[in-house]
Amino acid sequence: MILCDYLDDDVTDYFIQKLKYYTSDEKFYYRAKTMIGDYFGTLNLLPDGDEEFFMYLDRVKKKAEEVSSRSLVYEHIHMLDYTKGGELSKHNHSHAEMYTSLLYLNDAEGDTFFYIDEEKQYVSPSKGKLVCYPSHLDHGSNYSTTKKVLVSGYLDKAYLDM
Secondary structure, eight states: OOEEEEEOHHHHHHHHHHHHHTOOOOOOOOOOEEEEEEEEBBBOOGOOOOHHHHHHHHHHHHHHHHHHTTTTEEEEEEEEOOOEEEEEEOOOOTTTTTTEEEEOOSSOOOEEEEEEEEEEEOOOOOOOOEEEEEEOOEEEEEEEESSSEEEEEEEHHHHHTT
């Protein structure tokens, strides 16, 4: 099931500013094998997060917990910037996490697609839109030169407490 809600502009504006910082330093750059094109992607940002980063990230997590009705724990956070053009081939995150959220940092072209019961469903990126889904869902995105995304991976806290 794909769930959507919106976050305030100050959250997306903060992460747009952070993205500018990350793109200025090669140590954050990571090229995922599912990404196609000349895009920018980061490594896991959790180890480098400061107090302000986690304050804004907690707002994203709280909204993800609201829409998913689960208590979540961060597993992985990275950012993608398709400014130079890119797309995302079909994949899932089941090997790494239980739930995933995408926070679109701007209005953009290049819908994200999900395969649900063998049928393709599309989500159009718009600033502040938070999309939450189980990590086993296959998904990808169409070509874009504008999309900027914060991707959060989570584990279910109840599962960890077992």
